[in-house]
Each structure stands twice: as structure tokens, then as C-alpha cells.
Amino acid sequence: MKGIILAGGKGTRLYPSTAVVSKQLLPIYDKPLIYYPLSVLLLAGIREILVISTPQDTPNYKRLLGDGERLGLNIQYAVQETPRGLADAFILGADFIGEDSVCLVLGDNVFYGQGLTLYLRNAQEQIKNGGASIFGYPVGNPREFGVVEFDENNKVISIEEKPARPKSNYAVPGLYFYDPHVVDIARKVEPSPRGEIEITAVNNAYLAEGSLNVTLLGRGVAWLDTGSPKGMLKASQFVQTVQDMQGFYISCIEEIAWRRGFISTEQLHRLGEELSMTAYGQYILSLSEDIL
DSSP states (O other): OEEEEEOOSOOGGGTTTTSSSOGGGSEETTEETTHHHHHHHHHTTOOEEEEEEOTTTHHHHHHHHTTSGGGTOEEEEEEOSSOOOTTHHHHHTHHHHTTSOEEEEETTEEEEETTHHHHHHHHHHHTTTSOEEEEEEEOSOGGGSEEEEEOTTSOEEEEEESOSSOSSSEEOOSEEEEOTTHHHHHHHOOOOTTSOOOHHHHHHHHHHHTOEEEEEOOTTEEEEEOSSHHHHHHHHHHHHHHHHHHSSOTTOHHHHHHHTTSSOHHHHHHHHHHTTTSHHHHHHHHHHHTTO
16 A cells, blocks of 8 residues: 655645745644654555655655655655645556555644554555545534535435535544545546545545445544644644653654564664654664663
8 A cells, every 4th residue: 555645735824834834844742743644654554655745845855754765664755736636646646556555644634542553454454445445533613624424324425525514523534545546536526616626526436436434533533633823732732741641752753663663673773863862862762772
């Protein structure tokens, strides 16, 4: 399976903070925001990753993440000249996806939870023979998201993008699993009145085929909104609280790569040494020194 992180857009809701820098490069507490969606792909065991961003921001992501070799990954990059909607990621990434299934995660989404890895594994299993797998998450402001509608038997019957009158309070978070057919579906999607190739249209196409799986995320998983200054602050406070109370780090990509077997303990130690002047680096070193 391949992975795509969509880290484009102008981040206008965060201006002036994002006037000269991509939102996904801003910190959520002690690490760049993009580390959080990247960690989701690593937890899913995905090592081939495409980062899609703007012409001006792509060089910054290359400086931050490189080619991924230091983490045992293969990271590539694609430029989205203008925002054309989330589903444009599959058109831009068509050659990268090839004949593989793909996981798309939005670059500004933060997921956390003890059962998250199991949800990711189940989603991959659901599309082994084709189809799509997405999630539903209860929110207080469903008008701002794609919303899942259920019938009386809790069967999904529609997904509506930013409805004026939501038919449920279950939003679709920015984490999606698809078979290779998603590229052809995205190419056939007509732009919405907003001029965008909507991911909801892709999901509804799978729904019409009867091959869309929707899993409701339980209370043990947190999905944090970082679309506003207040959301960024709350996400940072959440990460700080968990790390301070429990002693382990959220979305430490070096640790996840190590635990997944992508890098050795010696490689982990060297990565920690590069950051040894920070608490983040000291945490990495503590992991390796317990074994070396």
C-alpha cells in the first residue's frame, strides 16, 4: 500500500501565521504538524509516501523530510499548482499509486488513540479485495465537514459535503483507504460549485457501487481539528498533557519507524544524537539506550 499526505492549500484561516509558511510546517507543541499524519502512515506500515504541496512550500518539506531514507522510508513529492480539491491528490499521484491501494491522509489532521493501529489494520483488510474504507467521527459542528447519513439499521445511505442541514453528527475525518480504482473515479468527478474535485464525490461513487466501508471511531480515538488558531492551541495542549502525564511521545516518527522495524536501534540512536539538545531528542535517546 502507498500513502499520500496532502499538505497544500494556502492556510488562509490561520493568516497571518501562514502568510509565508505552510500550515503543516507550524508546530503542534514540540513537532511540525505534518509529523502527525506522517505517523499515521507509519503506524499503518506504509513506507512509500508521496507528499503533495504548493510550489513555494514543497522545497521546505524536502528540507524537513528529505527522501525518507533516514527513517527507512521512500518519500517522494508532487506539486499542486492551485488548490483543486482533495480528490485531486489521486490525479496528481496517479503514477505514484500505480496498481497499488492507497491511503490518503490530510496534512492538518491529528489522530491519537490506543486502538488507532487496529482501526488502520482493519481498514487495510477491508479493501484487500477492492473498495474503499473511511471513518465516521462524532462532532459538534457537522456543517463544516462531509457528513455520513445512516438508515434505521445504521447502514450508510449517503455522504453529504458541508450540508446546511446535517443528517447526522458523524463527520468523515481526513483519513481514507482506497483500491487503485480511485484514480479512475477521481478523473471522472466533475468539479463542485466551489470549483473543487470533492473527496465526497469519490466516496459516494464507491457507495453507489456498494463497496464503501464506514467504520465509526470510538471514544478511545481522538481526532483533533487544527483549522483555526484555537484548534492549533488546543491540539498543542492535548499533546503536551498526554506526553507530560504518560511519559511517551505522540507521533514521534523516529520511534514508530524503529518499532515497525524500518530502522535499527543503532540508527534510532544516531537520530536521537542529532537532536540531543532537545527534550524530543533525549526521549529518542532514552529508547535506544535501554537496549544498546
